[in-house]
Amino acid sequence: MLKPQQQPGSGGRKASNGTSGPAGMSAPVSGINSGSRTQAGRNRASAKPTFQSSPVFEGVYNNARMLHFLTAVVGSTCDIRVKNGSVFEGVFKTLSSRCELAVDAVHKRGEEEEPTSILPRREDITDTMIFSPSDLVTMICKDVDLNFATRDTFTDTAISSTRVNGEHKEKVLQRWEGGESNGEGFDLEKDPSNGWDANEMFRYNEVKYGVTSTYDSSLSMYTVPLEKGNSDNFRQREARAARLACEIESSPQYRHRVGLENDEGKSEEDKYSAVVRDGNDRERGRESPRERGRDSPGASTRDGKYIPLPQRQREMNRERDRSERGPGGPPPHARLSGGYRSNPPSSSSPRPPLPSAAGPQSGVSPSERNSPLSGRGGAYAPSPGPTPASAGGPASAAPSPSSPPAPHGHTVPHSHSLPHSLSDAGRPVNGVSSRTSPKAQRPPQSSRTVRSSHSQSSTSRSPKSGSSQDTPYLDTSSVSMPPQKMSGPAPLFPVDVNEILGNAAKERAAESQSGTEDSKSSKVPSVQQRSQIEELRKFGKEFRLQPSGGSSSSPSSPATANPPSLGEVTQPGGAKPSDASSEPKASGPSQPQPSPSPAADAKDSTSGTVSDRHSPATPQPARTPGSEDSRPESAERPEGMPEQVKKSTLNPNAKEFNPIKSPMPMVKPNTAPTPPRPTPPSPVLLQHPGGQGPLYNTPYLSYVSQIHPVQPPPMYQYTMSAVSQGKYPRTKVAQRSDHGNSAPPMLQAASSAAGAPLVASPYPQPYLQYNPQQYSQQQVLQAMSPYPGQVPMYSMLQGGARMIGQGGGPHPQAMGPPGGPQFSPQGEGPQGQQQGIYAQQSFAHHAGAVHQPQPSSTPTGNQPPPQHAAQSPGQNAQPGPQPQSLYHSGPLSAQTPPNMPPGHTSPQGSYPIQGYSIHSHQGIPQSYPLGQLTQAHVQGAMAGHHQGNHGQPQLVMLQPPPQQGPGSVQQHPQHGPQQGAHQHFYIGHPQAMQVQTHPAPFHQPGN
């Protein structure tokens, strides 16, 4: 009321001294030193208490109680009256050892005015005022919750003592009057039975409550009892019912759905992972693992994790296949034809075969259905022949896959291998089972194989799926040939890779099986080949039958002829309709599935068994036939007509062959696995790199996410990065230097030349790199588009941050040293990342002054690399294209250039990893300096988010940036909370901590 300024003079001077108080305040609890009180506090120099380090506190800090209560009111609104009668209202912030009170957001008001009646204008508010005890009369903090900072909400004590519904009273405990026993005298230990029997409950209720149950165990009110008869009609119906049930239960869809219900083969990761794995090689490989997992849980541990998504995809594929299958008949033929044709070529060119193989595989299953009838008899025969087809289909597929694309091989091999290993005995059966299962189970397998093949050859997938059951056989036969051929070449590399990677042994085994099969095929060929040839011929006939139907099969006249013959021969044809055709031959009663079971015993086994069988079967056919078989097959096929008859006989043989095959697979596995492995590993590596790369480049997050789905490693990396970031904050300086260092090489050069030049160079490179990765993964592309925008922002931000935090000097220095080391260790990949960093730094340098306006935004960008990317977009928009280009170029160029040449995938993979490590160190540090701890946290969170969202997030990011044009605000949509925090921090960072608070307010107003 009085003279504001006068009193303030003593009490109102603005000072930062008070800030020291808060730190000291934490110590109040230490205890009261009544005896050692000294007036030391009087000296300003002593204002900052050293109590933390020494037990002797100064001034008021010696008074634990005083300190406690004054600390407890920190953050509350206080009215301070000074000697002249003026009243100042503000937020109590802290006190010094001399009891100087620091108050924030102070405004002077009338003594008795209602606090809320007149609110201060911004011009009336002083950010911080320090009131000397000599001027202070009273400080009144109204409506303070003294338990605010002591209340713990999450302990039993706290919860039990908390007020209920506004009632704040302690609970009055009452003695339990129930007596010694637990009410009814129940004793948990007395009753050994597991709960009550229903009748017991009825009786109890009747005795206790007089309630009589009307329950009738026969459920006569709901249904009618089945009257069993001995008539033939009844038996037939019963048999039919059993058969139908068997069919249904053996159907792939049924199993698939049951599997969904039971979560079979799904790991937690599968079920909850947000990472979606593409149908890439890895997926294939993983799929195989999945299959393995399902079939043989033990087989693939790693795979299991990954499997989830792949499984999903597989399922998707399966569904597609199913849908396609209907039509599949025709497709298979085409496929078959293609497959046959391809076979010869396939030997020469792996991939072509693959597609065909895939087609064949799918085709095989179909053939089984169609031909099965004929074969069933040959189902067994088929098994030999078919096995080749079915198994061969699978096996061949497996081999083919393996051979063609390592990944494919992996997947297939895995499934197969597992099955093989699991059920050697089943192998023969497998062939059968594959046939039977193919219909029901095979779909999955076939689909799997198909998928794998698909993954290998996208085109082939659809066909496979479509034809998976019916056509599969035909396809498989043809396919098997190609695959084998394919496998031959690919395997070598895959093996090496596998070894290096040490991929799941399971997969390898699976692959190896296929590989072994292939290798064995050459060895065993004589017997197996013969049998296989026969089988192939049979298959060919069968296939032909279908194909003929399809007419697409250009394969050979025989084929066309065969179809009819098959129909006739198999008459099973009748059975065919229901897929049971094969069954009829093998086992009249049971449907296709049953037949398999009989044949292999294992066949009835669930999909898992089936898969095993299939795998064996597939391996066998594929193996034996191997590359060579394919040729024989071609020859055989022509013969097809006669062979068909033989097939029936062959089927039995097939069983025999199976055993042989099984051994074969065992041996083969190595070779086969290797091929697939090679490819898978390489993909994996690639993916990892990509994942890592993304991680490092926050902006890349989207990229990473994409990558992640494929590769598990990325995920880990992310987490790692997040962690590292968190840590980094503290070591801001060091980090900065590091950043500088890391980026430096590029940056330095760039900086020396000019910011722009660097940027320009980076651009192309980064893009290239990214593109490779992205392209490989598909998603990458999407990410790419967003990134550019985002990246620029980042660079801008980072640049700004650097400017602010480090200043011009630091950057160069840091840049230089780190860069050298990093490059050498990390190699190209790291460099790329580093470059990216550099680019940012360079930007910072360049932007320096220019960006400063954006500091708030920049800080965010700087803080977390990922965030940068995300946030950067918004900021980027502001900064303009240059920053973006620079940013991208930096990271991209570094990574891409090296990577690009070698191979998109491999380079990427390697690079990402390196880059990752580097990024985490460098990138994080940088970000931290700017962003501070909070930022770091945010980043971590951001990272997490990114991971989860992966693909989608990227998209989002992309979109947001444009909208966000304004800057930080835009980002908010995605990372609303974080951004807010970031902004504050950002603002704060440049300035002193104290300042930060101020900035924040300003910003808010501005917004």
Place this chain on the structure above:
Amino acid sequence: MAAPGPGEYFSVGSHVSCLTCLGQRLQGEVVAFDYQSKMLTLKCASSSGKPNLNDVILINLAYVSDVDIINDRTETPPPLASLNVSKLANRARSEKEDKLSQAYAISAGVSVEGQQLFQTIHKTIKDCKWQEKNIIVMDDVVISPPYQVENCKGKEGSALSHVRKIVEKHFRDVESQKSMQRSQAQQTQKDSTLSS
């Protein structure tokens, strides 16, 4: 912490009364006293009458007279609990930001009614801020002058309806408070005259 005599030392837990040089009578329970700085901290019942809250008064005994010990402590004061300093620091920061943001709004010419409404809403929904003269609640609802229920605009939904309820109740309470305050003001005047 023996209390040699009134006005010299205070034992924690005792109730004291004192008169400041500005003529303000203060009374409360002693929770802390620092001899060197002559600072006395009292804990009083909340002036707003809320049961869980207290008023904490820091008194510079150098400017106080007429210190009376109403009653000495009856029991040993409870041990001090540790404080979550970071929590307090956050509160201080957020409070300051709120005040400043509010000040910006007022500087922009927001009416008293708007300010009061803002405070009312802020009690319930922390996520509200000024944007020029508009109150933005949860980034979803915009309340523009004159801040009546019909001025609440935003995406139809629970948020909007909820905010409207708050606004509606606010003005209802304001009306009732006005009448209450008049009568209370008279009473307080009487009390003050009597006490003094």
